[in-house]
Amino acid sequence: MFKHEIPNPPIHQSPPPLIEVSGTHREMGRQVGEAAREQVQHSIANAHILIDAAYNTLELTWQGAQNQSRKYLPFAEERYPQYVEEMRGIAEGSNVEFNDIVTLNAMEAVTTDALHLTRCTSMAVNDERTADGHVLAAHTEDWIPEDENDVFVISAKPEKEPPFLAMTYGGLLPNVGFNAYGIAQLINSVYPSDSRVGIPRLVVARAVLSSRRISGAIGRAVVQHRAAGYNHLLVHESGEIYSIEASARKFEILYAHDGTMVHTNHYLEPRMQQVEKDPEELISSRVRYFRASRLLRQNDKHTIKSLQTIQQDHVNIPNSICNHNIEGNPLDREKTINAMVIDLNMREMHIAWGNPCQNTYFTYHLNE
Numbered sequence: 001m002f003k004h005e006i007p008n009p010p011i012h013q014s015p016p017p018l019i020e021v022s023g024t025h026r027e028m029g030r031q032v033g034e035a036a037r038e039q040v041q042h043s044i045a046n047a048h049i050l051i052d053a054a055y056n057t058l059e060l061t062w063q064g065a066q067n068q069s070r071k072y073l074p075f076a077e078e079r080y081p082q083y084v085e086e087m088r089g090i091a092e093g094s095n096v097e098f099n100d101i102v103t104l105n106a107m108e109a110v111t112t113d114a115l116h117l118t119r120c121t122s123m124a125v126n127d128e129r130t131a132d133g134h135v136l137a138a139h140t141e142d143w144i145p146e147d148e149n150d151v152f153v154i155s156a157k158p159e160k161e162p163p164f165l166a167m168t169y170g171g172l173l174p175n176v177g178f179n180a181y182g183i184a185q186l187i188n189s190v191y192p193s194d195s196r197v198g199i200p201r202l203v204v205a206r207a208v209l210s211s212r213r214i215s216g217a218i219g220r221a222v223v224q225h226r227a228a229g230y231n232h233l234l235v236h237e238s239g240e241i242y243s244i245e246a247s248a249r250k251f252e253i254l255y256a257h258d259g260t261m262v263h264t265n266h267y268l269e270p271r272m273q274q275v276e277k278d279p280e281e282l283i284s285s286r287v288r289y290f291r292a293s294r295l296l297r298q299n300d301k302h303t304i305k306s307l308q309t310i311q312q313d314h315v316n317i318p319n320s321i322c323n324h325n326i327e328g329n330p331l332d333r334e335k336t337i338n339a340m341v342i343d344l345n346m347r348e349m350h351i352a353w354g355n356p357c358q359n360t361y362f363t364y365h366l367n368e
Helices: 025-035 037-053 062-070 073-079 081-094 098-105 145-150 201-208 214-221 279-297 304-311
Strands: 018-023 121-125 136-143 151-158 164-169 176-179 183-189 230-236 241-246 251-255 260-263 335-343 348-353 361-365
Touching: 018 025, 025 037, 025 081, 025 151, 037 062, 037 081, 037 098, 037 145, 062 098, 073 081, 081 098, 081 201, 121 183, 121 230, 121 279, 121 304, 136 176, 136 183, 136 230, 136 304, 145 151, 145 164, 145 335, 151 348, 164 335, 164 348, 176 335, 183 201, 183 214, 201 214, 201 230, 214 230, 214 241, 230 260, 241 260, 260 279, 279 304, 304 335, 304 348
Parallel strands: 018 151
Antiparallel strands: 121 136, 121 260, 136 335, 151 164, 164 176, 176 183, 183 230, 230 241, 241 251, 335 348, 348 361
C-alpha cells in the first residue's frame, strides 16, 4: 500500500526564545522588537518573498500590500490604539518601517485570504474530561516553513491589562495564549466572503487576550467594524469552552456541552457556512476536524500527554494534524511550526517548536 514518506522536519534542540516584557504598550512593543529584531526582520523578508511568489494569483506587489494595509489602520487606531502602539514599538525596537509591521498584521486582509496558508487545529477539554480535573487547551500552528525559526514566546505584564503568556512569530501581535484571569484563546483562520476594510483580525485577537471575563472575550471577538473574522476558541479555567465563529458581519457562538471542543479552518454553524468562501478548498480542514474529534472521543479522561499524542497524528498527511511540507506548490507548502498544550489551572504552556512528532515539548509558566 502506497504511503507518503514523512520527511525529516527541522529539529530544535532548544526551546523557543522567551521574551519578557512590561510597561506601556509602546514600551512592550519596543522590548519585543529589540529582543526579536532578527526574527522580525526575517519575517518581513519572508512576507516579501511570499507576495512575490503569489503575484500570478494576487496581482499584488509588496508596495501594493503596504498601500492596502494602510486603509485598515484608522479602524485599528480608533478602536484599539494601544495595540497600534505595540506595533509602533515593535517597528522601533527592530529597526524596521512601521508600514511593514502593519502590512504583516493585515496580511490576511490585503491578500483577501487567497493564500489559504493556515491549517491549524485547536482542541479543548474541561475539568470533567481530564484525569486530574484540570482544564486543557491545545493548538497546532501551521504556517510557511521559512517562518519556523521566527517563533518565540512572550511573557507580558502590561501596565493596565492582565499579564499574559502567548506564542507568536516575527512581527505579528501575540494572540494565541492565555492570561492571568484564566482565559485562553486559540485562533483558527476561516474564510468569509463578507470581508471588508476594518479592524484587522490580528488586532481583534490581540484584544481578546486582554479580557478579564469570558463574556468580555466573546464581545471583543465580535467587535464592530472588524475586517473579517477568525474562529476564536475561548477556554476559561472554570471549564467553560466556547467557539466564536466570526465573519465581518456575522457570528455564531458554539458551546462545549460535552466538555470538549474541536475547531479547524471551516465554519461549523450552518448560518456561517452561508458566508464561507470557496468551501471546496477546505476539504482537508473537514478531514482534520473529524479526525481530531474522533481521537478526542477515544479518551474519557485526557491528560497533557494524550493531547500531545493527538497533535502528532499523521492521518491524511501532508494535510494532517501534524502537518508536513511535502507538496511542491509554493502556495501549498505550510507545515506545523509549533504545537502547544495549555494547562489553565497550572498557568502553564507546553510548546513543541516545529513538528511535534519529532520535537520536545518545553514548559513555560505565566509570570504573574
